[in-house]
Amino acid sequence: DAGVIQSPRHEVTEMGQEVTLRCKPISGHDYLFWYRQTMMRGLELLIYFNNNVPIDDSGMPEDRFSAKMPNASFSTLKIQPSEPRDSAVYFCASRETGKNEQFFGPGTRLTVL
Amino acid sequence: GQSLEQPSEVTAVEGAIVQINCTYQTSGFYGLSWYQQHDGGAPTFLSYNALDGLEETGRFSSFLSRSDSYGYLLLQELQMKDSASYFCAVNQAGTALIFGKGTTLSVSS
Numbered sequence: 001d002a003g004v005i006q007s008p009r010h011e012v013t014e015m016g017q018e019v020t021l022r023c024k025p026i027s028g029h030d031y032l033f034w035y036r037q038t039m040m041r042g043l044e045l046l047i048y049f050n051n052n053v054p055i056d057d058s059g060m061p062e063d064r065f066s067a068k069m070p071n072a073s074f075s076t077l078k079i080q081p082s083e084p085r086d087s088a089v090y091f092c093a094s095r096e097t098g099k100n101e102q103f104f105g106p107g108t109r110l111t112v113l
Numbered sequence: 114g115q116s117l118e119q120p121s122e123v124t125a126v127e128g129a130i131v132q133i134n135c136t137y138q139t140s141g142f143y144g145l146s147w148y149q150q151h152d153g154g155a156p157t158f159l160s161y162n163a164l165d166g167l168e169e170t171g172r173f174s175s176f177l178s179r180s181d182s183y184g185y186l187l188l189q190e191l192q193m194k195d196s197a198s199y200f201c202a203v204n205q206a207g208t209a210l211i212f213g214k215g216t217t218l219s220v221s222s
Contacts, residue, residue, distance in 0.1 A: 031208065043156070043200065043212040056209060091155060095208075100146060100163075102210060104155035 004105035006092050012111045018080040021108045023092030024073055031095040033102060034067055034077050038088045049075065082112045115139040117213035119201055124219045125191055133186045133216045135201035143204040145177050145184045150215070151197045159186070161204070188218070196220045 005024040013019055025032045033048040047057040052069045060067070064083070069075040079086055089109050093102040117137045125131045135145065144163035148156040162168055162177035162184060174187040188195055198217050202210040 033210075042214040045209055045211065048209060050208070093156075100144065100161040100204065101158040102156075104157070106155050 004092055004094055004103050006090075006105035006108050008108060009106060010109045010111075012113065013082055014113050015083055016081045017112075018078065019082045019086075019110060019112075021077040021090050021092075021110070023075045023077070023105060025075070025092070025094030026096075026103055027073070029094035029096045029103070030072070031097070031102075032069060032075050033093040033095070034075070035091040035093065035104075036088045037091060037107075043091075046077070079110075082110075084112045086110060087112050115203075115211055117201055117203060117211065119199075119213045119216045121214065122217045122219070124221070127191055127193060127220060127222050129191050131188045131191060131218060133188075133199050133201075133218070135184045135186075135213060137182050137184075137201070137203050137213075139203045139205060139211060141205045142179070142182075143206065145175070146202045146204060146210060147173075147175050147186045148200045148202060148212075149197050150200065156200060159199075163204075191220050193220050193222065 007022045030051050034046040037043045046059045047067045049069045067077045089107045091104050091107045093104045095102045119135045146161045147159040149159050150156045160175040162175050167176045172189045177184040198215040200212050200215045202212045
């Protein structure tokens, strides 16, 4: 299996622009998680889905952030409009029901100028 | 509130043994996980403890005491490649992970 796939790997954008991060979970995994990692705040859970349904979005920082999972093999995290403080590495992870291990993708390094 | 505390940095030499402690205060505790992250890489799973006691996986072991809200990761026979950040994470409601700030381990020769 290819593992969790994220794109793009790096994104540089200007303040105010819309940013869309993409994730393909491991086939057969029914949980999908979006995390953000910064030096100051560490690794934070933003939102997670089970069977394509958002279960907990309490970690989404504000209304500028939105996430969707239209099918079992694809999810997006959108930031509109982006701000410099959104600069971070965004990880997607997936997990199979009944298992404890979460598999992380390589991450998207976002820089907002 | 929820909090996990772990040391920010640990240094050791090759061949040594290192213990990274983690104390937590959370609601809905199901278990404690440990993840390793090399610089520029993604977190990778090391271990999970749901019950009190020690779990051993090769050179790495993990311990949990639910009554003390405490766990640790024990790394034996340290190698240079073990230099990385190590995160403890609480499994909440059996699904979501709440991560500590991480411990940076530096192994020197």
